[in-house]
Amino acid sequence: MTAHGESVDPRPLRVVRDGGYPDWEAVYQDNATWVYRTIFARVGNRADAEDLTAEVFLAALRPMRLTASVGEVRAYLRATARTVLAAHWRETLGREITSIDDDIEQPPESEEAISTAPQRVAEVLERLPDNYRGILELRFLQGRSIKESAAELGVSVANAKVLQHRALRLAAQVNEKDET
Amino acid sequence: MNARGLRRYVDDLLRGRRPKPFRPDDFEAAQIRTAIDLQAARLGSDAPREEFLTDLRQRLAAQASGTSQPVGKPGATRRHVIVGTSAAAAAAVAAVSIDRTVIGGGQVADGYDNGSGELTPNTGRWTRVAASAEVPEGVMHPFDLGSVVGFVRRVDGKPEAVSGVCTHQGCRLWFDAPDDRLRCPCHSTSFSPAGQVLTHQLPIAPKPLPTLMVREQGGAIEVFVPPRPNEPA
Numbered sequence: 533m534t535a536h537g538e539s540v541d542p543r544p545l546r547v548v549r550d551g552g553y554p555d556w557e558a559v560y561q562d563n564a565t566w567v568y569r570t571i572f573a574r575v576g577n578r579a580d581a582e583d584l585t586a587e588v589f590l591a592a593l594r595p596m597r598l599t600a601s602v603g604e605v606r607a608y609l610r611a612t613a614r615t616v617l618a619a620h621w622r623e624t625l626g627r628e629i630t631s632i633d634d635d636i637e638q639p640p641e642s643e644e645a646i647s648t649a650p651q652r653v654a655e656v657l658e659r660l661p662d663n664y665r666g667i668l669e670l671r672f673l674q675g676r677s678i679k680e681s682a683a684e685l686g687v688s689v690a691n692a693k694v695l696q697h698r699a700l701r702l703a704a705q706v707n708e709k710d711e712t
Numbered sequence: 713m714n715a716r717g718l719r720r721y722v723d724d725l726l727r728g729r730r731p732k733p734f735r736p737d738d739f740e741a742a743q744i745r746t747a748i749d750l751q752a753a754r755l756g757s758d759a760p761r762e763e764f765l766t767d768l769r770q771r772l773a774a775q776a777s778g779t780s781q782p783v784g785k786p787g788a789t790r791r792h793v794i795v796g797t798s799a800a801a802a803a804a805v806a807a808v809s810i811d812r813t814v815i816g817g818g819q820v821a822d823g824y825d826n827g828s829g830e831l832t833p834n835t836g837r838w839t840r841v842a843a844s845a846e847v848p849e850g851v852m853h854p855f856d857l858g859s860v861v862g863f864v865r866r867v868d869g870k871p872e873a874v875s876g877v878c879t880h881q882g883c884r885l886w887f888d889a890p891d892d893r894l895r896c897p898c899h900s901t902s903f904s905p906a907g908q909v910l911t912h913q914l915p916i917a918p919k920p921l922p923t924l925m926v927r928e929q930g931g932a933i934e935v936f937v938p939p940r941p942n943e944p945a
Contacts, residue, residue: 556776560769568760576748579730582764589772603909603917611915624733629744634915649752656746671726672750675757700722704742707749 552601556593562602563609564589566641570610573647574617574630584620588613603639610640656706664699671696714740722747831860831875831922833938840932847871847933852887852894852905858940862924863887863894864933865905871933873924874907880918894921 553559567588572581592612600608614632621628638644653673657665663685670681682692717734724731725747736744752758841855841864849866854876861876861884876885876894883898893910894903901912907921925936 556772557769560772564765564768565760568764569758572758572760573752574748576725576751577731578728578761581758582760582768585760585764586768586771589768590775593772594775601909601917601920607914607916624731625741625744626735627741629741630748635913637913647752647758649749653749653753656749668750672747673754675726675754697719700743700746701739703750704739704746707746708742 553605559593559605560589563606563641566646567609567613569646570613570632570640571617573649574632575620580620584613584616587616591616606640610634610645652707652710655710656703659706660699660702663695664702667692667695668699668703718743725751829920829922831924833936836936836938838927838929838934839937841873841935842933844928844931844933852889853933854887855935857935857937860924860935860937862935863905864926864935867906871926871928872906873926873935874903874905874921875924877921878903878918879921880912880914885921 568581568585571584575581588609592609610632611634614634617632618628636645657668666685667681670676670684678692679689682689685692714734714736718736718740721731721744839857842853847853847864847866852863852865854863862873863876864871864873878885878896878901880901881898883896885894885896888895892905899913901918902910903921904910907923909917909920912918927934
């Protein structure tokens with residue numbers, strides 16, 4: 533039996549490739565949107581979502597200068613986003629408001645991993661009284677002004693404000709109860 | 713309690729402004745969480761702006777070419793300066809497992825440490841693992857040679873072999889024939905017959921399985937492996 537390097541066919545048995553990224557730009561193009569959406573779902577506003585997304589890529593692409601497999605890159609971006617988001621909450625509100633799970637079954641770019649807010653919101657709204665649900669839908673889901681919302685619901689602006697305030701309190705209670 | 717802080721925070725969210733920091737109590741935190749959910753549930757609210765994506769691309773290009781000015785650029789907020797360091801530090805830690813990958817520009821990355829892509833022992837010998845007839849196309853044939861365990865199969869007539877040990881923590885894989893994949897009993901990781909990671913539940917994907925050098929000769933399939941642990945080389 534041959535046991536020497538020369539006699540051994542050195543042809544590498546190539547692992548089937550899953551199509552990694554040729555460069556950082558491809559990493560960015562392919563992943564910027566889901567990273568942004570993942571963060572937006574947890575901060576709820578564009579300014580913070582943009583800043584934090586930028587932080588993720590600026591931090592991640594530096595050590596990552598050379599690419600890994602698509603799956604590895606995405607897991608890594610999600611891990612970086614988790615760190616960045618945690619730091620954001622520590623610095624702004626002094627406590628963790630939302631987080632990015634590291635224990636997910638779905639790939640990071642899937643809808644389930646990006647955000648479960650729509651499902652959660654639907655469940656919560658369903659359990660609110662009509663006027664509470666109405667004000668939250670108008671204000672948050674449809675982005676209507678307080679004035680428009682008041683007109684729509686047939687109440688005064690002052691009433692609409694109170695309604696919104698109470699609706700959010702109740703929704704938060706329902707939401708938290710679901711979690712525990 | 714900080715009713716005003718909360719009201720302002722929610723108001724800023726609704727107006728699409730950057731909310732201002734304050735110190736919420738538990739229930740206020742819960743309300744913020746709910747308000748964020750509501751914001752995020754608005755259809756199409758979470759699509760990134762084209763201008764933002766373009767701008768960030770330019771900043772990344774500047775960073776990549778070494779001309780970056782991370783601070784002081786318009787748009788850089790105070791938080792960039794503060795968080796920049798901690799995020800980079802954390803990222804560096806997270807990056808450890810993939811940092812070794814060295815792939816030239818333009819080449820399509822297979823994404824893994826090329827050094828461990830194929831198991832090539834310093835010394836070894838061609839060792840029979842199966843008769844040719846035992847490995848028809850589509851069969852995953854297990855073998856255990858003491859120093860190496862793995863699986864051989866036939867692809868387009870040629871034998872191929874992968875290690876049978878999970879790259880995460882070394883648990884021994886089994887072949888789930890109905891699902892055509894190798895499964896790890898420890899953390900639900902699974903690999904394709906070629907060794908690619910198919911599913912995992914770990915924060916960072918484990919590496920693919922190393923392939924083994926394999927050949928077919930004289931009606932047998934042989935794998936190049938180091939001597940058994942209890943044998944001299």
